[in-house]
Amino acid sequence: MTDATLVTGINEWLVDQALGSPDIVTMFEGLCNRIHAIGVPLGRARLTWPTLHPLFQAETILWTRGKETEFEQFVHQETASEAWLRSPMKYMMDANIDLLRRNLDGPSRLLDFPVLEEVAANGMTDYLVIRTGLSVKNDTATTGQIGIIGTWSADRKGGFTNSELEALQKIQRRFAVACKTVIQARIARNISETYLGREAGSRVLAGSIRRGDGAETRAVVWYNDMRNSTALADTMAGQDFIELLNEYFDCTATPIIEAGGEVLDFIGDGVLAIFPYNDADEQKAAVGAATTALRNVLAARDRLNEARREKGLFPVRFGIGLNTGTVMFGNIGISQRLAFSVIGPTVNEVSRIEGLTKATGVDALVTRDIVALQPDQWVSIGRQRLPGVSEEMELFTYAKQPISLASDRQRIELTTN
Numbered sequence: 411m412t413d414a415t416l417v418t419g420i421n422e423w424l425v426d427q428a429l430g431s432p433d434i435v436t437m438f439e440g441l442c443n444r445i446h447a448i449g450v451p452l453g454r455a456r457l458t459w460p461t462l463h464p465l466f467q468a469e470t471i472l473w474t475r476g477k478e479t480e481f482e483q484f485v486h487q488e489t490a491s492e493a494w495l496r497s498p499m500k501y502m503m504d505a506n507i508d509l510l511r512r513n514l515d516g517p518s519r520l521l522d523f524p525v526l527e528e529v530a531a532n533g534m535t536d537y538l539v540i541r542t543g544l545s546v547k548n549d550t551a552t553t554g555q556i557g558i559i560g561t562w563s564a565d566r567k568g569g570f571t572n573s574e575l576e577a578l579q580k581i582q583r584r585f586a587v588a589c590k591t592v593i594q595a596r597i598a599r600n601i602s603e604t605y606l607g608r609e610a611g612s613r614v615l616a617g618s619i620r621r622g623d624g625a626e627t628r629a630v631v632w633y634n635d636m637r638n639s640t641a642l643a644d645t646m647a648g649q650d651f652i653e654l655l656n657e658y659f660d661c662t663a664t665p666i667i668e669a670g671g672e673v674l675d676f677i678g679d680g681v682l683a684i685f686p687y688n689d690a691d692e693q694k695a696a697v698g699a700a701t702t703a704l705r706n707v708l709a710a711r712d713r714l715n716e717a718r719r720e721k722g723l724f725p726v727r728f729g730i731g732l733n734t735g736t737v738m739f740g741n742i743g744i745s746q747r748l749a750f751s752v753i754g755p756t757v758n759e760v761s762r763i764e765g766l767t768k769a770t771g772v773d774a775l776v777t778r779d780i781v782a783l784q785p786d787q788w789v790s791i792g793r794q795r796l797p798g799v800s801e802e803m804e805l806f807t808y809a810k811q812p813i814s815l816a817s818d819r820q821r822i823e824l825t826t827n
Contacts, residue, residue: 416448416449417448417577417580417581419444419448420441420444420445420448420581420584421580421581421584423440423444424441424581424584424585424587424588425584425587425588427588428587428588428591431592431595432588432592433592434457434471434589434592434593434596435471435479435481437588437592438455438457438471438473438479439471439473439479441581441585442455442473442475445578445581446475450564450570450574450577450578451564451565451566451569451570451574452475452562452563452564452565453474453475453532453533453534453563453564453565454472454473454474454475454529454532454534454561454563454565455472455473455560455561455562455563456470456471456472456473456560456561457470457471457558457559457560457589458470458499458558458559458560458561459557459558459559459589459593461483461593461596461597461600462597462600462601463483463597463600463604464600464604465483465485465486466483466484466485466486467484467485467486467487468483468484469481469482469483469484470482470483470484474532475565493524493525496523496524496525497523497525498510498512498523498525498526498539498561499539499541499559501523502539502541502559503541507541508540508541508542508543509538509539509540509541509579510538510539511536511537511538511539511575512526512536512537513535513536513537513569514526514529514530514534514535514536514537514563514569515530515535515567515569516535516568529563533565534563534564534565535564535565535566535567535568535569536563536564536566536568536569536570537561537562537563538561538562538563538570538575538578539559539560539561539562540559540560540561540562540578540579540582541557541558541559542557542558542559542560542582542583542586543557544557544558544586544589544590544593557586558582558585558586558589558593560582560585562578598615599611599615602614602615606674606750607672607673607674607750608672609672609686610672610674610739610750610751613750614750618740618741618750619741619748620741620745621741621742621743621744621745621748622740622741623740623741624738624739624740624741624750625738625739625740626736626737626738626739627686627736627737627739628686628687628688628693628734628735628736628737629684629685629686629687629696629734629735629737629739629752629756630684630685630687630693630696630697630699630700630732630733630734630780631682631683631684631732631733631734631735631737631752631756631757631760632666632671632681632682632683632684632685632700632703632730632731632732632760633680633681633682633683633730633731633757633760633761633763633764634662634680634681634707634728634729634730634731634764635679635680635681635728635729635761635764635765636655636658636679636680636726636727636728637727637728637729637768638727639678639679642654654726655679657714657726658679658714658726658728659676659681660710660714661707661710661711661713661714661726662681662707662710662711662728663676663681663683664710665703665706665707665710666681666683666703666707668703668706669685669699669700669702669703669706670685670699671683671684671685671699671700671703672684672685672686674750674751674752675749675751680761682751682752682757684737684739684752685697685699685700686739693734693783694783696734697734697780697783697784698783698784700732700780701732701780701784701787701808704730704732704774704808705808707730708773708774708808711726711728714726729764729765729766729767729768729772729773729774729775730764730767730773730774730775731760731761731762731763731764731765731766731767731774731775731776732760732763732774732775732776732777732780733756733757733759733760733763733776733777733779733780734756734777734779734780735754735755735756735779736754736756737752737753737754737756737757738752738753738754739751739752758798758799759777759796759799759803762796762797762798762799763775763776763777763796763803763805765797766794766796766805770791770794770807772791772807772808773807773808774807774808775791775805775806775807776788776805776806776807776808777803777804777805777806778803778804778806780806781806786809787808787809788806788807788808788809789806789807789808789809790804790805790806791805791806791807792804792805793805
């Protein structure tokens with residue numbers, strides 16, 4: 411029989427977890443190990459919960475005694491999978507029940523869900539599912555639609571005892587309190603990173619939420635803008651234009667994030683991003699990341715346009731500007747409505763640099779400070795006047811093939827004056 415004192419010990423540990431900031435995978439693994447340690451014959455356990463994420467609909471953790479704990483995320487789907495439709499969880503939600511148990515061996519063996527055959531084949535003898543609702547303030551969701559689902563499987567002949575079943579129900583209820591804290595924190599982080607970006611989201615969650623909060627930082631600043639977007643918006647159906655924008659953002663913003671950049675804002679059909687740095691070594695790495703993103707963006711554009719040509723659609727065109735310098739990174743706006751972004755001369759210049767790509771007929775333009783760190787990647791187009799900038803600025807365009815500094819025609823004289 412399970413010692414009530416030991417169960418109380420687990421509950422106290424769960425209180426400590428709820429008061430802290432635990433990793434949910436580590437916390438569930440620790441819980442399963444503790445349950446087994448008090449004598450409950452737990453051989454397998456799974457925790458499943460819904461999440462709010464642009465890519466994923468639900469997350470799950472699978473613990474199997476003696477094996478590495480597995481974490482999995484399930485992407486949004488237009489239609490429910492066959493596995494979900496035939497699962498005990500779906501049955502419980504439809505029937506609005508919170509507890510389901512199945513014996514997996516002996517005369518009362520019942521394998522009425524496909525997943526039970528897999529669990530039984532792995533040596534489990536008893537299967538318990540507990541659904542614990544978590545209340546939230548949301549007019550469009552009910553307690554029956556959210557919460558955690560725990561599945562607990564025994565591997566001892568005869569399965570769980572009545573006292574063990576009672577203990578598991580009490581433990582999961584306390585565990586749900588800790589889960590609510592962790593899951594809500596994960597959702598808040600997902601939302602903040604989705605709408606603000608990784609760095610800005612982290613700063614906001616850390617308390618940088620007042621107007622003027624922020625600091626100067628050095629960064630490579632990226633700006634790209636779609637060409638002929640106004641005419642397209644006027645001539646295309648609304649939904650078609652939105653789909654076009656999403657394709658365009660996929661091929662421009664995704665490579666930036668994959669290269670380590672921070673997408674700060676979608677300004678209409680423009681993308682504003684930064685690659686921050688603190689010292690000379692980090693600046694070189696930031697420039698390398700930005701130029702890697704640039705190559706990948708242009709490759710993604712070519713793939714997109716090839717696919718569009720095969721469908722008889724017009725190609726997507728845009729320009730890219732890169733600049734580097736000191737920017738102000740923080741909250742701007744009014745107290746009731748703030749945006750976390752970057753401002754300053756470096757930002758103003760990069761949008762004007764990008765604007766010259768159309769006039770000069772090139773894909774991308776960058777400044778001398780960037781070229782100085784990667785001289786074999788760029789070709790000078792000479793000194794250019796930027797609207798609103800008093801002095802002319804030498805700009806460089808991307809060389810699709812590395813150029814030789816020994817070439818008299820393409821030699822770039824890098825000076826410090």
